Amino acid sequence: MGQVPRILSWRNMLVLSLAVNFSLILRILKGGGGNSLDIMAYVSIWPVVSTSLDRTAYNSMWPVVSRTASGTSSLSSSSCNYNEIEEDDDRIINLKLGDPTVYERYWQEMGEMTTMVIPGWQSLSYFSDNNNNLCWFLEPELGKEIVRVHKVVGNAVTQDRFIVVGTGSTQLYQAALYALSPHDDSGPIDVVSAAPFYSSYPLITDCLKSGLYRWGGDAKTYKGEGPYIELVTSPNNPDGFLRHSVVNRSKGILIHDLAYYWPQYTPITSIADHDVMLFTASKSTGHAGMRIGWGLVKDRETARKMTEYIELNTIGVSKDSQLRAAKVLKVVSDSCGRSGNETKTKSFFEHSYDAMSERWKLLRQAAKNSKRFTVPDFTSQRCNFLGKVFESQPAFAWLKCEEGIIDCEKFLREKKKILTKSGKYFGDDQSYVRISMLDRDSNFNIFLSRISSSFNSTL
């Protein structure tokens, strides 16, 4: 849009605007209520010309989204057709990482509702106007929407908690280690987590050979004396099970990673209430590219030191992404209030619950048919938010190869061109692999098609 003042004369703009009227008059004559996509196509007349980046994005990323008669998402029907898809045998399917592109469809269907507009003169300062908030770089609007979404979902206590925003929950994990480790000369504190644990924890913890903390391994076999930090990831990455601390000693300090404690992945059975709870937009709304996470922290001094770490590490967190995250969370909370029969639209969590539910149904069917691999079974529980009983349907499948397949990762990579992460990186053995359940329909469908045949044909 930098060029608009020079490219577009006022007469050009009048012609554009009259064209807009004409389309509106036609629409009214047709009595069209339209859906959000139509409105996007209309309203985006201005944003689209505003930047070549945006235009590229529209051209390259805007899909033709088919809709059912009810106007609900077509994701379900489309992802059912995994056995009818055009298979491309040479294509490598990478399900190593939890890239949450499964959510693109929902945000595409929401159209302009979450379009972010940031003027060039906004957010130049390092500081946020947040009334002397302890976390001086937290955008107040984001703080407000974080509290609201947790109240709507009922998955975490926010009252009397300090909010610390981070560049993803990965930075917040390091901020928590900095805040909770003793800074005297007592040497590094051990950091432990029950295997299978998130494969990045050991790498992040030890990458700088810190004198404050060090990786202590599997919490289940931890024998160390004195203070320690235990990481509790619930639901767990990689296996999806709900967890509690396993080292029950008086000197334990707990960090709860609740990145996956959302109703699309697991029943919300209680309001989490722990000293340090970490969440991230990457896995809650799917906006991994924003790099926004937040910590809910009970103790003021812990929150102050976490803020201090983020100040030293990156002098705060992107204002642009904080403002965008606030807008996305607002739309998520609004959608929960609006969903139901009267609107015929699903809330974000209903939509994403359905997507995960269907993928797990298909994966379990494939496992049952092949008998050569298994996935975990979860007990059904009632979700206070969705008001129904269901089993966990995690963001990752912790898949175990059976009957003579010793190295499951190697088997899937060499025989079926599917990239996964071996169990050995999670403190477990290589008969296991972690598989992302959050990829786009096209990749997930090819994955299903290949494993449905692979275990029957290849061995």
Add this chain to the structure above:
Amino acid sequence: MGQVPRILSWRNMLVLSLAVNFSLILRILKGGGGNSLDIMAYVSIWPVVSTSLDRTAYNSMWPVVSRTASGTSSLSSSSCNYNEIEEDDDRIINLKLGDPTVYERYWQEMGEMTTMVIPGWQSLSYFSDNNNNLCWFLEPELGKEIVRVHKVVGNAVTQDRFIVVGTGSTQLYQAALYALSPHDDSGPIDVVSAAPFYSSYPLITDCLKSGLYRWGGDAKTYKGEGPYIELVTSPNNPDGFLRHSVVNRSKGILIHDLAYYWPQYTPITSIADHDVMLFTASKSTGHAGMRIGWGLVKDRETARKMTEYIELNTIGVSKDSQLRAAKVLKVVSDSCGRSGNETKTKSFFEHSYDAMSERWKLLRQAAKNSKRFTVPDFTSQRCNFLGKVFESQPAFAWLKCEEGIIDCEKFLREKKKILTKSGKYFGDDQSYVRISMLDRDSNFNIFLSRISSSFNSTL
């Protein structure tokens, strides 16, 4: 805008749109070419309703920008009036940090040229579509604009360099330490810089008690044997002088922090060509809130390890801010091509050069009048970019109190309610303070007014 489909009927939108036509017709009848602010006010009809955040931003931040007849910035004329301003004796002026809000005025005058529009479904992925770039999370558009702006300004070599994007140059500094430190058992490598050095370097280097590196103090007095890392900040923070490495030993590894090597601060006398060069949007364009920095790195393995650190530390860098930074840098480079008599508009660097030049002229005059404090003198050099000879006009003033003022920071804080950073934090003595020259006109003018009287009246 989340509510638009429900709040605005198609008839409402037609009425809105017809009103827009009417204003356009009136403007055309008046023959108004308008300026970018008028266009902003017009085009922003859609963006403004799109979110309460945007509306708040418009109301609270959109200033009445007076313009000279030529249509150039009014910053000069406005900031001349420091002795006519309404002084508020109780107001504390905080010039401790280099918050670059002086640039707000320019970006306000650019209006919608740098307005960023990001659809809610964009950039969900952790990854950037960057053709297997070594830095896998670098947005290609940002990479392109980084190369372009350095070519336009001529301040750094980009050919055969790897670009590593970071969450500000602070993260890139740590990435460089991670990449350049030995990872064997040889123990932490010393990191040194000539005093006065940036006060955050020691804190960042030692905050995690890393076994890879440790702060080694003033490079001028460094006596250590074996390998070391020397930080060369040029122009230097806090004193603004151009620098070269001072420890001339064979085992030295250099990191060049070139955050201030831009023509508004110092003459661009040569194209910087070093192994590791760090830059940041905060000080080049003033967008500190974006938290975007970049490294130009000669060695592939160093760039790979810097990328590895950022992956471990924050799993990449905000896509939103990268896309916004690309747009801002594009406008900066475009403005350099467009500036001159034929357009009557200043380029970004001409505008910001004028702003800094005037502030330094006023500060030197105040110093001369009072005789109670001094600021550094710089030798004049020819700037290859601006094509004229001038003295450095740094982002910070390294102010020295004279005649019996032992603690300069205490004096300014207690006597004149001006917060500055004491020389003792920069490895120097407390007769010095660092003062930001990048604050808004209103604060800078009050600062000038107070110090012009303070040194004459208070002692």
